[in-house]
Amino acid sequence: MAVRIEILKEDNRTRARLGKLHTPHGVIETPVFMPVGTQATVKTMTPEELKDLGAGIILSNTYHLFLRPGHELIREAGGLHAFMHWDGAILTDSGGFQVFSLGDLRKITEEGVEFRSHLDGSKKFLSPEIATQVQMALGSDIVMAFDECTPYPATREYAKASLERTTRWLKRCQETLTTTDRQALFGIVQGSMYEDLRKQSAAEITELDLPGYAVGGLSVGEPKELMYEVLDYTVPMLPKDKPRYLMGVGSPDALIEGVMRGIDMFDCVLPTRIARNGTALTRYGKLVVRNAESAHDFSPIDPTCDCYTCKNYSRAYLRHLIKADEILGLRLMTIHNLRFLTNLMSEIRAAIKENRLPEYREKFFYEYGYLK
Numbered sequence: 001m002a003v004r005i006e007i008l009k010e011d012n013r014t015r016a017r018l019g020k021l022h023t024p025h026g027v028i029e030t031p032v033f034m035p036v037g038t039q040a041t042v043k044t045m046t047p048e049e050l051k052d053l054g055a056g057i058i059l060s061n062t063y064h065l066f067l068r069p070g071h072e073l074i075r076e077a078g079g080l081h082a083f084m085h086w087d088g089a090i091l092t093d094s095g096g097f098q099v100f101s102l103g104d105l106r107k108i109t110e111e112g113v114e115f116r117s118h119l120d121g122s123k124k125f126l127s128p129e130i131a132t133q134v135q136m137a138l139g140s141d142i143v144m145a146f147d148e149c150t151p152y153p154a155t156r157e158y159a160k161a162s163l164e165r166t167t168r169w170l171k172r173c174q175e176t177l178t179t180t181d182r183q184a185l186f187g188i189v190q191g192s193m194y195e196d197l198r199k200q201s202a203a204e205i206t207e208l209d210l211p212g213y214a215v216g217g218l219s220v221g222e223p224k225e226l227m228y229e230v231l232d233y234t235v236p237m238l239p240k241d242k243p244r245y246l247m248g249v250g251s252p253d254a255l256i257e258g259v260m261r262g263i264d265m266f267d268c269v270l271p272t273r274i275a276r277n278g279t280a281l282t283r284y285g286k287l288v289v290r291n292a293e294s295a296h297d298f299s300p301i302d303p304t305c306d307c308y309t310c311k312n313y314s315r316a317y318l319r320h321l322i323k324a325d326e327i328l329g330l331r332l333m334t335i336h337n338l339r340f341l342t343n344l345m346s347e348i349r350a351a352i353k354e355n356r357l358p359e360y361r362e363k364f365f366y367e368y369g370y371l372k
């Protein structure tokens with residue numbers, strides 16, 4: 001079954017859209033934040049807990065599963081859904097980004113990328129064909145094209161050569177897939193921070209009439225204002241009737257700004273990663289529960305939050321668990337941060353529905369402390 005988006009409403013003052021993403025493993029309301037489950041698990045969460053938190057789609061990483069336990073084992077298990085007991089939707093990244101940021105990079109050729117595993121230093125090779133075949137073995141619902149996430153900053157020359165190779169690699173990914181499976185392949189627009197190169201990449205990628213498009217090459221160290229500027233001119237280059245996915249984003253403010261600019265899907269490791277080191281997201285900004293200020297604070301992280309953690313545990317107890325390196329601390333903080341984000345996204349969807357997204361942004365940014 002093809003992956004497609006049903007646009008329910010276009011905001012009248014911004015580029016935001018309210019939609020439903022139809023996938024072989026369920027229909028997901030958009031805009032949506034996808035929790036990251038890099039190694040076939042959203043760290044410390046059971047699939048049932050993820051469902052209770054409101055998650056309908058998660059991201060998993062080809063690079064990590066290719067290295068361990070290997071895609072053949074997961075195929076043998078009946079695919080990633082069966083292997084990890086998750087019956088919601090799964091989007092898999094292609095491994096391109098990790099190869100450039102995790103593996104000990106050896107060399108990029110037209111054929112693909114040779115690298116050393118970050119696990120044991122052994123030589124590995126990923127190509128558009130291999131990355132696509134791995135994702136098919138995993139049985140993911142949304143397959144990301146094998147691309148080069150152009151580093152930041154990049155010269156125009158490098159960015160141009162890089163985006164053109166990404167387009168050639170995308171065509172090779174497409175050729176690897178059967179006609180049916182092509183309905184799961186999302187292309188990724190590159191072009192770094194150059195408007196004309198983004199235009200070239202978007203034109204080349206959208207020519208292939210894919211089921212969805214990602215904006216890549218962002219959240220790679222550039223200032224947030226620059227990311228927003230690139231989105232301002234790049235998103236309108238993408239077809240309105242297809243899902244738009246902003247990779248690696250983000251923080252609450254970036255989620256709202258991305259939605260305002262027409263993005264439907266987001267993923268980011270930050271909320272679950274900072275949870276495990278004791279930082280909670282709240283509507284009033286970040287709360288570092290491991291700080292001394294929480295030691296005698298017997299109130300919840302956020303009294304307005306409906307999550308299991310805020311209903312049953314105090315900041316003092318969470319601080320104790322985190323400082324004592326207790327596993328329950330990792331779990332309770334993750335539950336809160338994921339629930340915070342699914343609540344944020346449903347508040348954003350309600351604001352779009354009721355034509356009050358700009359006002360919602362103002363209120364959120366003021367409370368969150370972004371507008372002094």
Ligand SMILES: CNc1nc2cc(C(N)=O)ccc2[nH]1
Nearest residue numbers: 097149216217218219247248
């Ligand atoms: C955390 N930032 C981030 N930027 C990304 C860009 C890509 C990409 N393929 O351009 C993939 C994952 C990414 N994660």
Ligand SMILES: [Zn+2]
Nearest residue numbers: 305307310336
């Ligand atoms: Zn909570």
